[in-house]
Amino acid sequence: MPNITVAKFGGTSVADFDAMQRCAQIIKSDASNRVIVVSASAGVTNHLVRLGQQSVPADEQNEILASIAEIQTNISQHLENKVALDVTIHEFLDQLATVAHCQSEQYNAKNADEILSFGEKFSSLLFTEVLNNVGLKAGCFDVRQVMKTNSLYGKAVVDIEQLKVNAIEQLAPKLDSEVIVTQGFIGQDGLGHTTTLGRGGSDYSAALLAEALDANNLSIWTDVVGIFTTDPRITDQARAINEISFGEAAEMATFGAKILHPATLIPAMRHNIPVFVGSSKEPEKGGTRIQQTVASNPTYRSIALRREQTLVTVKSPAMLHASGFLAKVFSILAKHELSVDLITTSEISVALTFDNPTGSTQSLINSSVVSELEQLCEVSVEHGLSLVAVIGNNLHATKGLGRSVFDKINDFNIRMICHGASPNNLCFLVPENDANTVVEQLHNTLFA
Numbered sequence: 001m002p003n004i005t006v007a008k009f010g011g012t013s014v015a016d017f018d019a020m021q022r023c024a025q026i027i028k029s030d031a032s033n034r035v036i037v038v039s040a041s042a043g044v045t046n047h048l049v050r051l052g053q054q055s056v057p058a059d060e061q062n063e064i065l066a067s068i069a070e071i072q073t074n075i076s077q078h079l080e081n082k083v084a085l086d087v088t089i090h091e092f093l094d095q096l097a098t099v100a101h102c103q104s105e106q107y108n109a110k111n112a113d114e115i116l117s118f119g120e121k122f123s124s125l126l127f128t129e130v131l132n133n134v135g136l137k138a139g140c141f142d143v144r145q146v147m148k149t150n151s152l153y154g155k156a157v158v159d160i161e162q163l164k165v166n167a168i169e170q171l172a173p174k175l176d177s178e179v180i181v182t183q184g185f186i187g188q189d190g191l192g193h194t195t196t197l198g199r200g201g202s203d204y205s206a207a208l209l210a211e212a213l214d215a216n217n218l219s220i221w222t223d224v225v226g227i228f229t230t231d232p233r234i235t236d237q238a239r240a241i242n243e244i245s246f247g248e249a250a251e252m253a254t255f256g257a258k259i260l261h262p263a264t265l266i267p268a269m270r271h272n273i274p275v276f277v278g279s280s281k282e283p284e285k286g287g288t289r290i291q292q293t294v295a296s297n298p299t300y301r302s303i304a305l306r307r308e309q310t311l312v313t314v315k316s317p318a319m320l321h322a323s324g325f326l327a328k329v330f331s332i333l334a335k336h337e338l339s340v341d342l343i344t345t346s347e348i349s350v351a352l353t354f355d356n357p358t359g360s361t362q363s364l365i366n367s368s369v370v371s372e373l374e375q376l377c378e379v380s381v382e383h384g385l386s387l388v389a390v391i392g393n394n395l396h397a398t399k400g401l402g403r404s405v406f407d408k409i410n411d412f413n414i415r416m417i418c419h420g421a422s423p424n425n426l427c428f429l430v431p432e433n434d435a436n437t438v439v440e441q442l443h444n445t446l447f448a
């Protein structure tokens, strides 16, 4: 097998023709780039999310379809076989219009995923042609032939074993002779219906494909020059990190750094595939390499911030010296498919945090979850909190850590603290309004 890199290009990297051209040059510059996974062109998935909702008025549907058509034909007009491409684009738009019409009458989760999948179908179609136009021999592959999932529309779970078998049978033999362009984010269930893996899921698709194909590298091309010590919009002292371990990067991805989909590193870690994150706009600036072992392991590597957290505190005197209470709480949460991030406990109460972003497609803490929990215990729900994660190495065994971190942010209320479960992470909650200042002050002392 030749050296294989699976390279994923995000929405801004395939936003328009110029962006796609830059990506084509990146692909051309390294012959190991054999499998190219694309997101939808920037903005298209958001349009499709709206199109997939119930009771969208016909006028608005038409406007959305026109906006999508404009984004895609602005790209096709630069390509050699634009006439044929435009025919396909319009066929896709007609299919979209038909499903959108059904959705406006009666919402159906399966149709919502069908609608969402068009973003990646458009971008992969067009990007294949861009690559052919720059002289690469590229073919577009429908990832649904290999990415088999369950029928949990909106956050389908991939059958990893099946993917491996399918990828080796159907994809690997093609890689010697062509560059394969395929879709991130989408899959197919056992009934042959299209599914999606959750917003931002293309990174995860690429990682799964890298694992299935036993790739040597996974490259994630985005619009930032790698992973930063903190969000550069919060402080201009943030700087790019050259190298970071899987353990640290996984904590970062989970706790706020929006650069990678949080699940991306799981297949890479499982299969020990180094991950590169860089900017397709400025590839010459390098990027961040994420791998198992790295040359330096500083105590403080970065500070991540995740907004819109919900803190749920459950309290029950029955918990005093009792067993099984937590299991009951968690079985309710599991039934609603809610994923808990942080936990702290006292003798009779437990505090749990949930990611609760506006417009999320994930399950959120809602009144039915709360009333089920209330059958069991007292429940209080707080919003308006942000999670700050200090990421680094050996934090669980660093003397004076509390002072180094909390002395810098004396003026703020810390609502909850989690420490000790991972050597790579110390997390706490602060009020949303204080979050930027807390991160800025902490960053600029820990990374002075």
Ligand code: ASP
Pocket (backbone or CB within 6 Å): 010, 011, 039, 040, 045, 046, 119, 184, 185, 198, 199, 200, 201, 202, 203
């Ligand atoms: N296009 C999808 C989204 O915007 C998937 C992705 O870009 O990763 O969420």
Ligand code: MG
Pocket (backbone or CB within 6 Å): 010, 011, 039, 200, 202, 203
């Ligand atoms: Mg993305």
